[in-house]
Each structure stands twice: as C-alpha cells, then as structure tokens.
Amino acid sequence: MLARIIGTGSSLPEKAVANQELETLVDTTDEWIKSRTGIEKRHIAVTETTTSMAVEAAKHAMKNAGVKAEELDLIIVGTVSGDMCFPSTACQIQSALGAKNATAFDINAACAGFLFGLSIVDAYIKSGRIKTALVVGAETLSKMMDWKDRSTCVLFGDGAGAAIVKSSDEGILALVQGSDGVRGSALTCHNRAVNNPYVDNGFKTDYTKMNGQEVYKFAVKTVPAAIMQAMDKAGVSADQVKYFLLHQANIRIIEAVAKKLNQPAEKFPTNLQECGNISAGSVPILLDFMNQEGKLERGDLIVLAGFGAGLTWGAAVLTW
Numbered sequence: 142m143l144a145r146i147i148g149t150g151s152s153l154p155e156k157a158v159a160n161q162e163l164e165t166l167v168d169t170t171d172e173w174i175k176s177r178t179g180i181e182k183r184h185i186a187v188t189e190t191t192t193s194m195a196v197e198a199a200k201h202a203m204k205n206a207g208v209k210a211e212e213l214d215l216i217i218v219g220t221v222s223g224d225m226c227f228p229s230t231a232c233q234i235q236s237a238l239g240a241k242n243a244t245a246f247d248i249n250a251a252c253a254g255f256l257f258g259l260s261i262v263d264a265y266i267k268s269g270r271i272k273t274a275l276v277v278g279a280e281t282l283s284k285m286m287d288w289k290d291r292s293t294c295v296l297f298g299d300g301a302g303a304a305i306v307k308s309s310d311e312g313i314l315a316l317v318q319g320s321d322g323v324r325g326s327a328l329t330c331h332n333r334a335v336n337n338p339y340v341d342n343g344f345k346t347d348y349t350k351m352n353g354q355e356v357y358k359f360a361v362k363t364v365p366a367a368i369m370q371a372m373d374k375a376g377v378s379a380d381q382v383k384y385f386l387l388h389q390a391n392i393r394i395i396e397a398v399a400k401k402l403n404q405p406a407e408k409f410p411t412n413l414q415e416c417g418n419i420s421a422g423s424v425p426i427l428l429d430f431m432n433q434e435g436k437l438e439r440g441d442l443i444v445l446a447g448f449g450a451g452l453t454w455g456a457a458v459l460t461w
C-alpha cells in the first residue's frame with residue numbers, strides 16, 4: 142500500500158503586513174526585501190494562534206478529502222511554535238476535531254516539519270499499521286522574532302497547512318530525509334534557560350537568530366541533491382515532474398534549485414510573495430493553494446521539498 146494525499150487545507154491570519162509597513166519598524170526598504178527574498182507581504186497573527194490555524198486548516202483538509210474525524214488513525218503536527226509546551230498541538234487538534242481514534246503527536250523539524258511528518262505517515266501506512274492520517278504544518282513565528290532585528294523579522298510569516306493522507310494503490314513513490322546537527326547553529330531560537338531554586342540565570346526570552354548566508358549555501362546545495370535522490374529512488378526524471386513545490390524561504394533559493402535541476406521556473410510555483418516563510422506551514426499551504434486553484438490533476442507527478450533549522454531537509458516524489 143502507498144500513502145496518498147487525498148485532501149488539503151490551509152489557514153492564514155487575517156492581518157497582512159506589507160513590506161512598506163515594516164519600513165516603519167526597522168531600517169529596511171520594500172526594495173531590499175523584494176530584491177533579496179521575493180517577499181512582498183506576510184500574514185501576522187493577532188487573534189489567531191498556532192492551534193486555531195491548525196484546526197481550521199485540518200477542517201478544510203478533511204472536508205476536501207471527505208474524511209470524518211473518527212476515521213483519523215494518526216495526527217502529526219510539524220511545528221516549532223506551538224501555543225503550549227504540552228499538551229502537544231496535535232493533541233489539541235485531536236480534541237477540537239473529536240478525532241477520538243487517533244494517536245497524536247508533534248515533531249520538531251522546523252521548516253522540514255511537514256516533510257518529516259509525511260515521512261512518518263508514509264512508513265505507518267506502508268507497514269499496514271494505519272489507514273488514514275492528518276499531517277499539519279503550523280506556525281506562529283511572529284512571536285519568536287526580534288521585531289528590532291531587520292535581518293530576520295522581515296522574512297517570516299504565520300499560518301497553517303494540512304493534508305489528509307490515506308492508504309491507496311497510488312501516492313508517495315519515494316521520500317528522502319536528512320539532518321546535519323553539526324551545522325545547527327546557523328539558525329537557532331533558544332528555549333527557556335535553566336532556572337530553578339538551585340540556579341538563578343534569570344529568564345531571558347530569546348528570539349530567532351540566523352546566519353543567512355550559511356543557510357542559503359546549505360539550501361542551494363542540499364535541496365537539489367535531495368530532490369535528485371528522491372527522483373532516482375522513484376525512477377522518475379525531472380522532465381516528468383509537473384510541479385516542484387519547495388519550502389517558501391526565498392525566491393533566489395528556488396531559482397537556484399530550478400537551475401540546478403535544469404527545469405523552467407514555471408514548474409516551481411511560489412506564494413512567498415504573499416506569505417513569507419511560514420516554516421513547517423510553507424509546503425502544505427502552497428500545496429493547498431495549488432489544489433484550490435485546480436492546478437493539480439489526478440496522476441500528476443509532484444515533488445515536495447522542505448529544509449530548515451536543525452539543519453533538516455526532506456523531499457518527496459508523489460503521484461497526485
């Protein structure tokens with residue numbers, strides 16, 4: 142049995158913040174942000190939370206798939222920005238949906254979170270352990286940004302994307318994943334410091350810090366290699382693939398990957414212009430946009446790829 146994506150959903154915060162609005166917060170310009178990243182605006186949570194967006198995205202995906210809550214055997218959420226340390230976002234979604242038959246847990250693989258979740262679901266389905274799963278990528282990164290640091294706060298956005306995955310004769314043909322913890326310091330956000338009756342470090346909030354050039358170099362080398370590896374495993378050539386849906390971090394990274402794969406830019410749809418980088422939410426939100434726009438047809442070969450903090454990366458080749 143293969144694992145097939147049979148429905149998608151997404152949810153974005155109502156408030157959209159254009160680059161021009163950020164010019165009033167930090168020393169930046171619309172022109173700098175657009176030319177270095179392609180980003181024009183991003184959605185920022187005001188009333189929404191990671192869980193509320195994840196639940197909305199999940200409901201849309203279930204409706205799109207025609208799947209009821211009781212049918213879900215597994216719920217996996219890729220997130221680094223859950224509302225609570227515990228219970229997990231996945232358990233909160235389970236409760237909100239009434240998915241009483243599901244096992245639910247979160248994973249932290251940052252911007253590769255959706256791909257890592259999909260990979261776990263793929264293994265569960267192939268082993269025959271489950272039939273139907275919900276995979277979500279959901280983030281409220283705005284709460285983890287230093288809004289005085291122009292090198293990071295202009296890049297990210299909030300939102301959630303979800304997919305229903307079911308056992309089928311068609312679906313995911315190949316998946317590759319990888320991690321490189323040694324280079325993890327290129328993109329970090331510390332959690333609480335050790336602070337208890339025996340040590341007083343004072344609790345300091347920490348924010349996202351990034352060595353942009355290191356992450357850029359990592360992405361343009363690792364992502365095409367992972368995609369090629371996945372296509373090899375699937376026995377599929379790049380020319381046969383209809384769309385490559387990549388993590389929406391930066392238009393220059395996406396263009397560099399397209400060039401390395403010798404494929405036209407039109408095969409690499411983007412929504413980073415209006416969403417920015419939504420970490421684990423990026424890939425499933427883009428997938429849902431494509432699905433809602435009717436751009437995906439049964440039988441199409443699609444590549445999904447994510448990469449980010451960890452460092453982590455994943456790529457999947459699938460039949461729609």
Ligand code: COA
Pocket residue numbers: 168169170173174177178252291292293295351352353354356357390391394418448449450
């Ligand atoms: N507005 C204006 N200037 C800015 C700025 C901003 N928002 N952010 C940084 N700058 C400045 C820097 O301070 C630096 O100034 P200096 O030369 O006076 O020191 C200059 O712009 C160039 O900075 P640099 O970091 O070299 O820019 P870059 O061309 O590498 O672009 C990124 C920066 C972040 C866009 C780019 O490195 C990148 O996309 N990296 C990958 C990041 C990514 O994808 N992360 C997510 C992975 S999941």
